[in-house]
Amino acid sequence: MAAFKSTERYIASRDLEVAVNAAVTLQRPLLVKGEPGTGKTVLAHEIAEALGMPLIEWHVKSTTKAQQGLYEYDAVSRLRDGQLGDERVRDIGNYIVRGKLWDAFDADKQVLVLIDEIDKADIEFPNDLLLELDRMQFFVYETRKTVAAKFRPIVIITSNNEKELPDAFLRRCFFHYIRFPDRATMELIVQTHYPDIRKDLAREALNVFFQVREVPGLKKKPATSELLDWLKLLMVEDLPIEALRANEKHVVIPPLHGALLKNEQDVHLFERLAFLARRGG
């Protein structure tokens, strides 16, 4: 059996590997939580890559209904066609629109389904998918047919913790919480993404980055994806190291901070701290 391991582009901790392999082996959904920007969505892409499976992505929004993942019956266009006397109207199957899960169940080989940000949807959303994800089949009322998965897809679900998920749903999943990487892991991640980055630049940038994360009261702490964006900017701009090292003792606004701080209140906070630092000498 193909097992999931860290790749050249994605550093997975051992506990994540175990969780993914358990989900793949037992063919149960894997629920991934973690701070925004720690690579939850990217994980699904990497697993699909590693196991050589096609990836079907279902991005959930606040208006998404569970039914939309299965199928939708387009009654309105059927009514219109009925008025216009279209022949297609006799077969109700013409008005059944397939959803992402149907596509996944119908695939001729095992696929990987990503249900992204499940917590965005209504509270009832996970409950409505219980049976479908458990048995990997559902019933189409309009055509009186059951759609069952030819190959049980691997399901990866991500959540940003905006809402509690129901117990019955959780019981059917494996769970993994992506911790924020420590410094050593972070260096590894930077290495894999930018192998040709200057060593000193990476070191100084990580110093600044972890310093920024330490600042109390930040609304949104920068995470891995912000760090990678920022490093890219730094590399493109080719800033001298001194710009980052400006003042080691005090908090300074890092150059090109737009990539790290995504909230104007956070930028204000930094300006205030930098001002105090200057005044304090």
Add this chain to the structure above:
Amino acid sequence: MFSHLVLGLRSAGLPASITEYLTLMGAMKAGVAEYSVEDFYYLARATLVKDERHLDKFDRVFGACFKGLEMPEGVKVQDLPEEWLRKLAEKMLSPEEMAKIESMGGFDALMKRLQELLAEQKERHQGGSKWIGTAGTSPFGAYGANPEGVRIGQDKSRNRTAVKVWDKREFRDLDDTVELGTRGMKLALRRLRRFARQGAATELDLPDTILATAKNAGSLDLKMVPERHNNVKVLMLFDIGGSMDDHVKLTEELFSAVRTEFKHLEYYYFHNCPYERVWKNNRRRHEEVIPTWQVLRTYGPDYKLIIVGDGAMSPYEITMAGGSVEHWNEEAGTVWLDRLKGHYRRAAWLNPTPKQSWGHVRSIAMLNDAMEGRMFPLTVSGIDEMTKELSR
């Protein structure tokens, strides 16, 4: 085979079920964890824990169940500064005990004992009442049950590196997992629901469609309406610590009920009386304070404000600038209460102490006046009354 782990988890309050246990067994059989204890630990964690809040509890139980086996990762205990030990000892001991130890060799004896404990400890140890480590009933160490306990260890993510977090005082955040007895409260709170149609028109409005189609001489004219959503927004301020410790269970029940009942729920903590600052995380209450002004700016008057507190304090804490027991407040509590009340037209105070006793405490009467009589007891019927008042 590992049923004692599951049973241990359940008695520690983790919602592990038979389904999950069987899944774990299935995964073991399929060879996911093979023969490494570390992998088994990760696998069991992925199977049995479904919420990061429980991760720490899980580590504790796992440690207790598989004592003697190799541990997943060691959390190193740093050398403890002597000054801190001294302080800890002062905090820990009653005067009689102090005298007893004094007679046995004074503080140095105690220090020695503490240091012995540290030296003896070779590996991470959780549980038990003797060791310094994480999560024992011993007051030394992190995640203990002792409210006065001083923590050794990290705030929440326990990474490979040992980090010392000396919290000034352990106020545990409210646990919202209390389910018992919340049903009545949920039902009472449900009355606050306010359904409104907002956003994109996604639902077929049948009556309007029929009407429009009839007017259109039978050719179809569809009308859509946005879906109904519960639109109530609630801002809650919780008094925490001090005299509120007696009411923790009740407050947790309330917290648990509101968390599931409202989509737009914001909460902050304060101590005794709301002043110019509140906070979101009790562990970091001294570092991460949020100005009350910011709360007022962020959450508009359409929020309903519910303050939860026992209101038992010195009257000066309400009326005088600088009256707070914790810090120097520039403006008196009443000024802030008026500000909150002026901003949020729908505001109420829930008090966990029984209503009969309110008359005996002067500060409660003062707060009740300040809230214009909108103080209600934290009981199901009190919540019921409050929701009536708030949804008027």
